[in-house]
Amino acid sequence: MLFADQLGPHFVDDLAPDEQVLLVESRDAFARRRVHRQKAHLVLSAMRHRALELGDRAVHVRASSYSEALRRTGIDPSTVSVVDPTSYAARRWVRSQRMTVLPARGFTLAENDFQHWLGTRRPVLEDFYRQQRRRLGILVDPDGEPESGRWNFDADNRLPPPKGARTLGLAHPWAPTEDDVDDEVRRDLDRWRDEGIAFVGVDAPRTFAATRAEAVDALEDFVATRLAQFGPYEDAVLGADWSMAHSLLSVPLNLGLLDPLEVVEAAVDAYQSGAVPLQSAEAVTRQVVGWREWAWQLYWALGEDYVDGNALDAVTPLPSWFAELDADDVRARCLASALGEVRDRGWSHHIVRLMVLGNWALQRGYEPRATAAWFRDSFVDGYDWVMVTNVVGMALYADGGRMATKPYAAGGAYLHRMTDHCKACPYSPSVRVGPTACPFTAGYWAFLDRNELRLRGNHRLAQPYAGLARLSDREGLLAEVARRGDGPP
Ligand SMILES: Cc1cc2nc3c(=O)[nH]c(=O)nc-3n(C[C@H](O)[C@H](O)[C@H](O)COP(=O)(O)OP(=O)(O)OC[C@H]3O[C@@H](n4cnc5c(N)ncnc54)[C@H](O)[C@@H]3O)c2cc1C
Ligand code: SF4
Numbered sequence: 001m002l003f004a005d006q007l008g009p010h011f012v013d014d015l016a017p018d019e020q021v022l023l024v025e026s027r028d029a030f031a032r033r034r035v036h037r038q039k040a041h042l043v044l045s046a047m048r049h050r051a052l053e054l055g056d057r058a059v060h061v062r063a064s065s066y067s068e069a070l071r072r073t074g075i076d077p078s079t080v081s082v083v084d085p086t087s088y089a090a091r092r093w094v095r096s097q098r099m100t101v102l103p104a105r106g107f108t109l110a111e112n113d114f115q116h117w118l119g120t121r122r123p124v125l126e127d128f129y130r131q132q133r134r135r136l137g138i139l140v141d142p143d144g145e146p147e148s149g150r151w152n153f154d155a156d157n158r159l160p161p162p163k164g165a166r167t168l169g170l171a172h173p174w175a176p177t178e179d180d181v182d183d184e185v186r187r188d189l190d191r192w193r194d195e196g197i198a199f200v201g202v203d204a205p206r207t208f209a210a211t212r213a214e215a216v217d218a219l220e221d222f223v224a225t226r227l228a229q230f231g232p233y234e235d236a237v238l239g240a241d242w243s244m245a246h247s248l249l250s251v252p253l254n255l256g257l258l259d260p261l262e263v264v265e266a267a268v269d270a271y272q273s274g275a276v277p278l279q280s281a282e283a284v285t286r287q288v289v290g291w292r293e294w295a296w297q298l299y300w301a302l303g304e305d306y307v308d309g310n311a312l313d314a315v316t317p318l319p320s321w322f323a324e325l326d327a328d329d330v331r332a333r334c335l336a337s338a339l340g341e342v343r344d345r346g347w348s349h350h351i352v353r354l355m356v357l358g359n360w361a362l363q364r365g366y367e368p369r370a371t372a373a374w375f376r377d378s379f380v381d382g383y384d385w386v387m388v389t390n391v392v393g394m395a396l397y398a399d400g401g402r403m404a405t406k407p408y409a410a411g412g413a414y415l416h417r418m419t420d421h422c423k424a425c426p427y428s429p430s431v432r433v434g435p436t437a438c439p440f441t442a443g444y445w446a447f448l449d450r451n452e453l454r455l456r457g458n459h460r461l462a463q464p465y466a467g468l469a470r471l472s473d474r475e476g477l478l479a480e481v482a483r484r485g486d487g488p489p
Pocket of ligand 2: 332333334335411412413415416421422423425426427428429438439440441
């Protein structure tokens with residue numbers, strides 16, 4: 001049996017060529033949980049394409065649940081084998097059915113081996129990343145030392161956007177050509193919507209790969225046209241360049257259409273053939289077998305309750321304009337652009353997620369579990385397992401600092417440096433109080449003020465707290481943030 005994120009060849013390569021493969025499609029799953037329209041499209045398109053590829057081997061069932069699919073087909077669960085799925089709930093279910101559960105695929109390290117490595121140490125990505133490079137033999141010499149003497153180029157990869165540029169000037173990223181399967185999916189989703197199933201975001205031609213062949217094309221296109229620029233501008237944001245030099249591979253990776261090691265190998269091969277600098281190949285390696293694997297492993301290592309962490313006592317419900325992606329109601333340019341990207345595409349790049357959307361949710365004290373669910377359902381690449389590190393740990397600091405040494409809170413000065421949004425914004429990044437006060441700047445100080453007792457002891461925040469103590473307009477600033485309330489800024 002395949003789950004909807006197990007669609008690549010490496011999930012069936014140990015089966016006999018005539019062995020049947022069960023794929024379950026559930027309309028009710030979309031009725032139970034409201035997701036982005038383009039995410040629903042991608043999942044259905046990917047699954048239906050996979051069923052077509054498998055031909056007679058596919059047992060493609062449309063049922064309200066996996067249990068019903070088994071009942072309807074009369075398949076005895078104890079005869080079914082399945083690769084260990086990617087959420088706690090799905091893992092409980094396959095075990096309750098007494099299926100044969102095979103070790104997880106699509107990641108590079110067994111969960112037990114990670115637990116063993118982690119032991120009782122504090123989880124530090126850099127330690128794990130170096131261990132991964134050595135273990136997998138990626139860009140290391142025979143003594144296990146990094147090629148060219150540096151483990152990472154992070155310090156060089158934090159450039160602000162090039163001055164005066166509207167875009168990085170790269171070729172448009174690869175995009176799929178929709179086919180009959182997509183047409184059918186679109187018709188079904190339109191009908192379901194008319195029958196009362198609600199989605200967030202808008203429909204649009206598919207942007208991301210949904211088949212193995214498309215995924216390979218997308219990877220090749222990234223390596224040929226964007227990889228050389230990947231790295232230096234990873235943290236920069238240009239309003240007119242939604243993709244920058246990012247790979248756009250999270251969707252095919254998370255659907256199981258690409259294996260992480262083949263992505264890294266493609267980047268390293270490009271470096272070894274002289275096509276791209278080491279800095280670019282290293283940056284991809286770090287993202288894929290570093291960060292992505294880290295997110296996966298910590299999801300399991302930290303336990304199911306981790307997502308309930310709320311160390312900063314953040315209890316604000318997500319306001320409807322944010323939850324509904326009402327970008328047009330927002331005047332703050334950076335936030336309007338970020339919400340607009342999610343509405344229009346179900347995707348934005350990492351810094352937009354972390355430093356605009358996540359930073360906003362952190363500053364405003366949005367409830368962590370609801371915020372994680374919002375990210376999971378509004379993003380085309382969202383799954384439970386990536387939320388724990390990225391949303392609960394990094395963006396919201398809801399774990400009290402187990403993952404990040406300080407909250408990723410930032411005011412308008414940071415966003416002014418790293419984005420090109422401020423010049424067209426009715427607010428001013430350096431103004432704290434009054435009608436032109438930047439909501440991120442005011443919100444930053446209000447965040448520090450609200451959490452002073454919890455965070456003042458963090459030595460990495462000594463400077464910001466000294467700054468807060470010196471603010472002459474502290475009371476006015478807090479009053480203003482309170483007055484603006486939860487409405488769109
Ligand atoms: C608040 C927040 C929410 C996020 N939600 C998701 C999510 O729902 N799904 C998801 O896959 N990633 C998520 N990320 C991580 C990261 O932002 C996306 O993987 C990345 O933006 C996807 O675009 P890309 O494929 O062009 O990535 P690139 O920048 O090209 O990076 C290459 C690949 O590295 C992997 N990667 C890089 N950083 C991370 C990371 N921090 N965690 C996991 N994988 C990483 C991804 O597979 C990505 O495709 C989130 C990050 C934050 C801060
Ligand atoms: S001024 Fe503030 S709200 Fe406006 S774009 Fe800049 S950082 Fe965003």
